[in-house]
Amino acid sequence: MKNIPSTPKCQECITSNNAIFAHLTKDEIARLELEKSCNHHKRGTLLYQEGNRINGFYCINKGIVKLYKTGIEGKEQIIKFAKKGDVIGYRSILSNEMACTTAKIIEDSTLCYIPGEFLITLVKTNTNFAMELMQLACKELKEANNFITDIAQKSVRERLAEILVYLKEDFDLDNDGVLQISLTREELANMVGTATESVIRLLSEFKGDKLIELTGRKIKIINLPGLMKVGNVYN
Amino acid sequence: MKNIPSTPKCQECITSNNAIFAHLTKDEIARLELEKSCNHHKRGTLLYQEGNRINGFYCINKGIVKLYKTGIEGKEQIIKFAKKGDVIGYRSILSNEMACTTAKIIEDSTLCYIPGEFLITLVKTNTNFAMELMQLACKELKEANNFITDIAQKSVRERLAEILVYLKEDFDLDNDGVLQISLTREELANMVGTATESVIRLLSEFKGDKLIELTGRKIKIINLPGLMKVGNVYN
DNA sequence: TAACAATATTGAGATAAATCATTTTTTCTA
């Protein structure tokens, strides 16, 4: 469970498809190199917790981070699974508030940590960076609104199907058609907003309907259009 | 239903408690005065529609605007009731996307319209303005995440109670303790994410429990702590 | 690898909430 520190010059978060860093000047990139620190984190690690102040934000180079809120009686509501290229924690820095979610590593990860002050500096000195960040916030806002509408209007069955489709889009399938993200039934339930038992039953219904195949936690998608239809997903 | 154009110099959106304009320079304010146009809008008017491009954003000086998404079978999911001091439509301008909600006037309103290009100009030239706007987006993001968790985890009964509490906070009560916002049962249902009949039944339960009194669309709150308890609202 | 803890599965039963249908009341507008 110990996190292994690595070189503070991974470069990857800047060079990789990370739109928010696209408009930095040479000087700013150099400064960023100095400010950031890149670390490995083991599955199970808590990056930060809801309600706590955080002093920086993270870029994900590798791995998966689960962002969730803790609701009634400790039940998790998963807001997002963040992966390579995603930036997390910036909201709290920008609005100078406590974290509104908890971030937990669910797949061994390599993350760049960047101090909050430097984020603020960048926003205040580089207009294009500010614009990119703003667009990121706006995109998340749009997705949140869609999520609200789905949860409010779709059945659990539809939502589960929809989330399988989204997981397929976000995390892709391996060569065997198996979802590249491995979640417990409880985590699926906490994303859909339902009971674990309901997820189990519905998954086995989908299996019965030849939409998916199940092997332990592996979910193989064998009829994507069918799933999309169940989930009322139009793309 | 005709909207009556008024003086393009209402001043109010700038001087009123509108944080995003707090850091504009004299010059920028002067320019804003030229760019914006202030209009009255009658109840029922559609400001913009989900999926359409919008070319500017609005500041609300007076009145109430309902923002909603249209979900399954045309059912509305209300995202927000915007009131004096609120800014709407900026998300689409910033992210250069189609509107992700429909905006409908539900109480006669006075709105300032500001062209999108000018918003972009301000963001690119005034760092403090950009920062304020970013914080606004982040605040909305936080609220959206809270909303997601509530809808996913609370019962319809709890959510209805909670929304009454929020409406009380946002729109206040008149001298008689009656909610200052007048909504149909259907609109309440579309906010809560439930069926109209359920809202009707639950409201009359709340009435039976001496939490509220009902006179037509007027909702008088007579036991706020009780409502907060039902709604699991901690403040 | 054994042994424990965590997860997954299945069943039975309870229930909150949806749906449908009808009537009453309120609100709007011609």
Added chain:
DNA sequence: TAGAAAAAATGATTTATCTCAATATTGTTA
């Protein structure tokens, strides 16, 4: 202000989903 249309109210019924409980199967780590 009358009359139509919209909204609200109420009842009866159905159902999707939750809850609780018991068992089986995995995954983890000492």
